Ligand SMILES: Nc1ncnc2c1ncn2[C@@H]1O[C@H](COP(=O)(O)OP(=O)(O)OC[C@H]2O[C@@H]([n+]3cccc(C(=O)O)c3)[C@H](O)[C@@H]2O)[C@@H](O)[C@H]1O
Ligand SMILES: Nc1ncnc2c1ncn2[C@@H]1O[C@H](COP(=O)(O)OP(=O)(O)OP(=O)(O)O)[C@@H](O)[C@H]1O
């Protein structure tokens with residue numbers, strides 16, 4: 001056996017910031033060195049940030065990434081970090097053509113490199129490319145066909161990238177064939193509710209298949225609509241969890257491992273196959289071997305590893321929206337946000353998320369009462385602002401609404417829904433004006449149930465820069481509010497959200513006595529249909545067979561289908577479910593397809 005101290009660097013990168021990301025690698029590598037680690041591992045495409053989307057198609061960006069990697073290798077050695085192996089994800093051009101996918105040499109690849117003693121000692125590319133949900137990697141990358149193994153202090157270490165674990169065959173099968181002591185997987189695996197349990201199961205299964213300890217390192221932080229939760233972990237060859245990093249936090253997880261010593265010299269056929277190996281997925285992979293340090297180190301007393309607790313599901317979801325909001329605001333150069341605070345649950349939750357993400361001084365809440373606003377709502381908004389110490393102001397909209405009506409009187413005036421929506425539009429205009437004047441980013445407050453059904457006013461309450469709860473159903477909005485209050489109570493703090501806001505029946509207050517239930521089914525009924533129609537893509541016959549009332553199904557389907565145009569104009573917001581609106585669910589706006597029981601002819 002041989003020992004290694006490995007460090008998993010779960011860090012928050014920024015897309016396109018090659019210098020800043022190189023700086024991150026340097027500073028976290030120094031921390032790993034300070035802990036006497038022999039190997040430090042960073043996430044997928046750490047140097048470029050992930051996902052870099054169509055930046056990947058720019059030759060200048062690919063070249064800059066490859067050059068930044070070379071510079072980083074030299075820099076690390078100059079900084080005294082030449083004797084720690086640094087595994088880092090980056091973007092590079094394919095050195096050879098890829099006949100299997102009909103692409104020439106020089107096309108982008110999602111790469112991983114090993115930096116050692118001032119040089120790039122090994123590099124390879126992701127073999128399995130995800131091309132579903134939010135991923136479009138066939139559009140961007142040419143698959144890798146080489147499995148790299150490097151020997152470090154007597155241990156053979158193999159490299160894989162994210163999706164390589166999620167599909168059968170490929171690098172994991174080759175790892176078993178070749179026989180590695182440690183398999184590394186660098187990831188850019190976005191958060192979804194419940195996904196961590198799939199990952200645990202997957203890591204355990206692949207470690208057993210490879211017959212090797214598996215170290216899984218994930219990114220952390222928000223990038224536009226994605227939130228990376230970290231949750232990096234190490235499992236032994238039997239699938240038992242040895243160490244786990246906390247979720248939604250930058251961290252360095254250090255683990256002492258006892259690993260099998262590699263056979264032979266570490267290079268060439270003496271060690272094992274280095275010619276093409278059947279990858280069990282219809283392809284063959286070459287094996288590339290390099291020796292960094294052949295001999296095991298003198299033994300030492302291993303330190304116990306930490307296995308961080310996971311938050312409960314609501315806590316995890318809350319941390320995801322806070323992280324997504326904080327990183328969007330920060331990485332886009334904003335220092336403050338503004339939102340309309342109505343006294344309702346949606347804006348109350350968004351204000352609370354913003355305060356937790358940015359601190360109360362950065363959160364500007366604006367109450368904008370109209371003729372239909374109840375005193376209760378105004379009081380509730382003021383009480384929330386007081387409890388959370390937001391920068392609160394009250395801007396009555398009545399005079400502005402009256403001026404619009406007067407302006408349009410000669411054109412026939414505004415009635416019904418048009419008059420109702422005007423109030424939302426006046427509020428949207430006021431918030432955008434404050435954004436322009438003070439540099440606040442406007443947060444919209446719409447939830448997933450509203451986004452699904454088009455229950456918002458275009459250029460009104462849906463106008464803004466970021467939508468923190470756009471992938472959170474109304475049912476979960478209440479659950480998160482209750483969870484956040486309960487957490488405060490458990491810590492001996494005042495609950496941030498006044499109870500009245502949580503228990504009152506939801507209303508847009510755009511007309512006297514109006515309730516959401518006048519226009520929508522009860523949210524518990526609505527959310528159940530939405531889950532099956534949107535998240536699980538059930539057709540009408542399947543929805544009714546699943547027990548949903550046919551008239552509710554027809555009503556909900558119609559609302560969802562007709563609101564596609566509205567969703568396309570909605571701001572970005574964190575994806576937290578398995579199917580968020582947007583890239584996860586791409587439907588035509590102009591479409592005559594209507595769900596009905598087509599089997600009936
Ligand atoms: N296919 C299409 N492609 C592009 N644009 C299209 C379109 N179809 C309509 N439009 C445009 O969209 C307009 C209709 O959309 P819009 O102006 O938004 O108005 P609309 O959807 O008719 O009404 C807003 C709905 O949201 C509800 N609401 C409003 C505000 C807050 C809340 C809440 O509780 O949070 C709920 C309100 O009660 C009402 O049911 C049309 O007048 C037309 O200009
Ligand atoms: N009186 C108001 N003052 C300030 N903002 C308001 C007011 N009324 C509505 N808004 C803004 O418009 C958004 C849509 O609110 P509306 O009351 O129409 O529906 P909602 O979806 O139930 O939201 P909420 O639960 O926050 O009230 C609110 O979340 C808030 O940001």
Ligand SMILES: NC(=O)CC[C@H](N)C(=O)O
Pocket residue numbers: 044130135161162163164166187188189190
């Ligand atoms: N970056 C990736 O390859 C991610 C794909 C993978 N299925 C995940 O979500 O973890």
